[in-house]
Amino acid sequence: MSQHTDSIEEEIHEVHVHRDDFGSKMGLWLFLLTEILLFGGLFILYAGYRYLYPEGFAAAATELDLVMGAVNTVILLTSSLTVVLGIVALQKNDKKRCLFFLWITVIFGLLFLVNKYFEWGAKFHHGIYPKGPALQEMSEGEVMYFGLYYVMTGLHGLHIVIGLAFIGIVMHMIKKDKITGTNFQKLENAGLYWHIVDIIWIFLFPLLYLIH
Amino acid sequence: MENNKHTELEQNDGHDGHEDDGFIAVAHHPSYGVNILVWIGLLSLTAITVAVAGINLGSLALTVALVIALVKSMFVVNFFMHLKFDNKIIKIFLGICMVIFVVVLILTFFYLTFRFDEK
Numbered sequence: 001m002s003q004h005t006d007s008i009e010e011e012i013h014e015v016h017v018h019r020d021d022f023g024s025k026m027g028l029w030l031f032l033l034t035e036i037l038l039f040g041g042l043f044i045l046y047a048g049y050r051y052l053y054p055e056g057f058a059a060a061a062t063e064l065d066l067v068m069g070a071v072n073t074v075i076l077l078t079s080s081l082t083v084v085l086g087i088v089a090l091q092k093n094d095k096k097r098c099l100f101f102l103w104i105t106v107i108f109g110l111l112f113l114v115n116k117y118f119e120w121g122a123k124f125h126h127g128i129y130p131k132g133p134a135l136q137e138m139s140e141g142e143v144m145y146f147g148l149y150y151v152m153t154g155l156h157g158l159h160i161v162i163g164l165a166f167i168g169i170v171m172h173m174i175k176k177d178k179i180t181g182t183n184f185q186k187l188e189n190a191g192l193y194w195h196i197v198d199i200i201w202i203f204l205f206p207l208l209y210l211i212h
Numbered sequence: 213m214e215n216n217k218h219t220e221l222e223q224n225d226g227h228d229g230h231e232d233d234g235f236i237a238v239a240h241h242p243s244y245g246v247n248i249l250v251w252i253g254l255l256s257l258t259a260i261t262v263a264v265a266g267i268n269l270g271s272l273a274l275t276v277a278l279v280i281a282l283v284k285s286m287f288v289v290n291f292f293m294h295l296k297f298d299n300k301i302i303k304i305f306l307g308i309c310m311v312i313f314v315v316v317l318i319l320t321f322f323y324l325t326f327r328f329d330e331k
Binding site: 020021022023026030033036040041043047048051052066073080083084085088184185188191192195196198199205206 | 221234235236237238239242243244247248250251254255258261262265273277278280281284285288289291292293294298299301302305306309310312313316317320321324
């Protein structure tokens with residue numbers, strides 16, 4: 001087709017590379033399905049307790065800062081875009097631009113965590129933490145809500161940290177030319193992981209912040 | 213649809229005697245534009261979610277919020293995660309996973325409604 005495709009074919013024929021991109025992608029997808037079911041279990045737990053304590057959940061959700069949640073949603077959606085743009089840049093053999101986009105992703109991921117730190121910090125300050133003075137005054141439903149809030153956003157935050165590490169390793173490999181425009185599956189896998197973390201937040205945001 | 217194909221798989225048929233080789237992904241027509249459009253769509257849907265939350269929709273509010281979240285995740289899965297252009301088997305895997313989730317969710321609610329509403 002183009003010169004680009006020809007050079008790829010040459011590479012395949014001249015240097016024998018022992019790799020299976022599709023197997024690699026499928027393996028990561030299977031892992032992502034276990035992640036979906038892991039968070040799915042928590043979502044079902046949330047649904048059950050929200051069904052049992054509708055008033056408690058609505059009352060507790062008013063403690064959350066809607067603006068902070070919305071800002072974090074925008075941050076994550078944008079970081080997802082920059083990962084995809086990074087993949088496109090690498091496929092166009094623009095290594096510099098690819099690393100630039102991935103740097104933006106990392107910065108946005110860190111910003112998300114900083115926001116989370118302030119959010120959790122504000123709640124701790126108000127005495128909402130396990131055995132905290134404010135939490136002990138609350139109704140059963142509110143206690144369940146905050147239990148789920150901490151577990152779900154905490155586990156999600158942990159996934160952000162892991163995703164950032166994944167992207168960091170991939171960036172290092174791009175710098176060392178171990179990931180290139182013709183061998184980009186590892187970058188795509190890091191992207192897939194980052195997107196699933198984004199999708200989980202897409203559901204966490206309305207379920208935790210927007211209860212009336 | 214050829215223009216929308218992001219990657220294609222080429223059989224690495226092992227010219228030097230390796231028979232067990234897999235598929236190599238080759239990018240075709242990578243483009244920034246589509247992804248930026250999807251991102252704008254996602255931001256708009258987020259704005260709608262927040263705006264709708266301000267209106268008192270009663271019992272509909274949760275449904276509306278979940279439908280919007282579902283639409284958003286479909287965008288991310290199909291475009292950002294390239295599932296739209298991917299091999300069918302991955303779509304089947306994801307479908308089975310979602311069926312399992314929904315079945316467990318429904319069974320949980322059978323338990324909750326029958327057990328707790330008897331009181």
